Amino acid sequence: MALTSESTTVWKGDLKSGAGTLTLDSSHAAEFPVSWAARTEGREGITNPEELLGAAHSACYSMAFSNILASFGTAPESIQTTAAVTFDPASGITGSHLLVNAKVPGISEEDFQRLAEEAKATCPVSRALVGIPITIEADLA
Numbered sequence: 001m002a003l004t005s006e007s008t009t010v011w012k013g014d015l016k017s018g019a020g021t022l023t024l025d026s027s028h029a030a031e032f033p034v035s036w037a038a039r040t041e042g043r044e045g046i047t048n049p050e051e052l053l054g055a056a057h058s059a060c061y062s063m064a065f066s067n068i069l070a071s072f073g074t075a076p077e078s079i080q081t082t083a084a085v086t087f088d089p090a091s092g093i094t095g096s097h098l099l100v101n102a103k104v105p106g107i108s109e110e111d112f113q114r115l116a117e118e119a120k121a122t123c124p125v126s127r128a129l130v131g132i133p134i135t136i137e138a139d140l141a
Helices: 034-038 049-072 109-122 124-128
Strands: 005-014 021-023 031-035 077-088 091-103 132-138
Touching: 031 034, 031 091, 049 091, 049 109, 049 124, 091 109, 109 124, 109 132
Parallel strands: 091 132
Antiparallel strands: 005 021, 021 031, 077 091
C-alpha cells in the first residue's frame, strides 16, 4: 500500500528578501525556517531544501543498505550516512555525495563495497535523484 508523506512551506515576500517556515506534516511541532540566503550562503539555524533532501537521502540510503546487508547474511551493527547535497544558484542541485561509515561483522571489504554501491543505486531517494550525480565513500569500521 502506498503512503503519501507531506510537508508544507509558507513563504512571505520575494525570493531574495523573503523567508518561510517549513512544517513536517507528520509532526506539526517540527518547524524549520527557510530562506534564499540560507540556501546560497549558509545561515546558522536556518535550513534549505538541499539540507532536507540530504536528510531524506541519508535516511533512505541507511535503510536500504541495512536491508541489503541483512539479506546478504551480514546484518550491520551500525550505519552512519551523511548526504552532502550541493546547490549552485546558476545550475541548481548538482550532486549528492554519500559518506558512509558502517560496522558490519563478518563481511569482506570487497563485498561491503559492492553492496554499498548496490544500496546507492537502488534506494528510492537515489532513484528519484537520477538527474544528478550521486557519489559515495563507504568505510567499513
